Amino acid sequence: MSDSVEKLLDLEDKVALVTGGSQGIGRAIALMLAQAGADVAIADLNLEGAQEVAQGIEALGRKALALQADVSRAADVRRMVQATLESFGRVDILVNNAGIYPAKPSALEIEEQDWDRVQAVNAKGVFLCSREVGMEMVKRGKGGKMVNVASFEGVQPFISGLLHYEASKAAVIMLTRSFARELARHKINVNAVGPGFIDTPGVRGPMEGLGLDPVAVFTPRIPWGRLGSAEDVAKAVLFLASDAAEYITGVCPIRRWRHAGGLSWRDGGPLLSQ
Numbered sequence: 001m002s003d004s005v006e007k008l009l010d011l012e013d014k015v016a017l018v019t020g021g022s023q024g025i026g027r028a029i030a031l032m033l034a035q036a037g038a039d040v041a042i043a044d045l046n047l048e049g050a051q052e053v054a055q056g057i058e059a060l061g062r063k064a065l066a067l068q069a070d071v072s073r074a075a076d077v078r079r080m081v082q083a084t085l086e087s088f089g090r091v092d093i094l095v096n097n098a099g100i101y102p103a104k105p106s107a108l109e110i111e112e113q114d115w116d117r118v119q120a121v122n123a124k125g126v127f128l129c130s131r132e133v134g135m136e137m138v139k140r141g142k143g144g145k146m147v148n149v150a151s152f153e154g155v156q157p158f159i160s161g162l163l164h165y166e167a168s169k170a171a172v173i174m175l176t177r178s179f180a181r182e183l184a185r186h187k188i189n190v191n192a193v194g195p196g197f198i199d200t201p202g203v204r205g206p207m208e209g210l211g212l213d214p215v216a217v218f219t220p221r222i223p224w225g226r227l228g229s230a231e232d233v234a235k236a237v238l239f240l241a242s243d244a245a246e247y248i249t250g251v252c253p254i255r256r257w258r259h260a261g262g263l264s265w266r267d268g269g270p271l272l273s274q
Ligand SMILES: NC(=O)c1ccc[n+]([C@@H]2O[C@H](COP(=O)([O-])OP(=O)(O)OC[C@H]3O[C@@H](n4cnc5c(N)ncnc54)[C@H](O)[C@@H]3O)[C@@H](O)[C@H]2O)c1
Pocket: 019, 020, 021, 022, 023, 024, 025, 026, 043, 044, 045, 046, 049, 069, 070, 071, 072, 097, 098, 099, 100, 101, 121, 125, 149, 150, 151, 152, 194, 195, 196, 197, 198, 199, 200, 201, 202, 203
């Protein structure tokens, strides 16, 4: 590969801020951006997890900063961005990855507080972080990259009892498009990824709690024949955060599920609903 092609994915001298970076997809993204040369701030509710990922980044020879923040709270988001600016002087790349998906047995069992919390973290969190970092990027005048972790369920409902999550991820896709349009004149790219089923602690924990193995449940429903890994998503995020994606904005490459069957957790087990 020529030097100039390799340079397209080179993030040396870039500063990235990754939300929800303590585990799962966010952890893999933080480590991959560091492997590509970036210094990385990791913000998460779980400070201990963020510190452990920061150590992994430092072991790669990059600078890292672990921060505790709840992305649904404007004051936390402001503190998170200020702390990153104090340590690194700027933010070149924002990855809005923090998200929750607390499944209920059915849509009708989703309570008001379930709805409010999921929208607050998944949708409002993306808005608050993008706005805060966007203001800094515009002030600095050197452009930037934002990558949002949406979901295929933002365009295609699939699992019963996740209606609040699906609505929040549809909002993330529209936030991506809206911010992309408004920030384009500042040379800030805003894109998203829409993963399918990814093997992470967030998926494994609750499923194993129900005595279910995610690999056995999901694999037969995935044409590619396996669940995605967190690293699979991180590779797509790396591309969108790099110079290789310079003229791409407002897109969400997504895994679309064309068949009508879905899953539900009724009676403690996953069933094809149609
Ligand atoms: N795993 C999948 O199959 C899948 C598929 C599509 C999209 N996604 C999306 O990918 C993202 C990561 O998912 P994952 O499976 O790695 O989840 P995960 O539960 O394994 O990790 C999520 C991380 O986000 C943190 N977090 C949660 N709420 C937060 C908040 N308010 N503020 C800051 N940090 C917070 C958690 O502490 C955790 O470290 C989410 O946005 C999720 O919706 C996941």
